[in-house]
Amino acid sequence: MSRLCTFFFFFFVFFFFFFFFFFPFSFFFFLSVCSFVSCVILFLLCPLLLVLLFLFFLLFVFFFTSFFLFFLCLLLFYFVFSFFFFFIF
Structure with missing residues (x-):
């Protein structure tokens, strides 16, 4: 169950990153909020993941x-961390 939750967490993070990219004024605000929330969650899970996110x-x-390149980087980030969480945790 936790694997499924983490998979959907990264799926929705990627979806919102892609969605808010088309709204430049709100995207940077969302990026800062999402990075802060992700850092807090990843710090609770594993400090190494926090370093990788940074x-x-x-x-x-x-x-x-x-x-x-930004889109490819987000796509790679989504698949790598989804794979990592889904098959390891």
């Missing part, structure tokens, strides 16, 4: 500025 956002800020 590194992902650093890569996003410094390297992935175009829309296509």
Whole structure:
């Protein structure tokens, strides 16, 4: 049951990231709120995941500025962490 919950959690996070990307003014607010909530949840689950999430956002800020690379990065982030949570936890 917990695997299913974490899978749907990352699914909805990815969905809202994609949805709010088309609304630039609300997207950055949602990004900050979602990153804070994700960091709190991931810190409760595992501190290593918090470090990985922080590194992902650093890569996003410094390297992935175009829309296509940003979308691919989010897609990769979603599948990697969904796979990780679904099959390990």
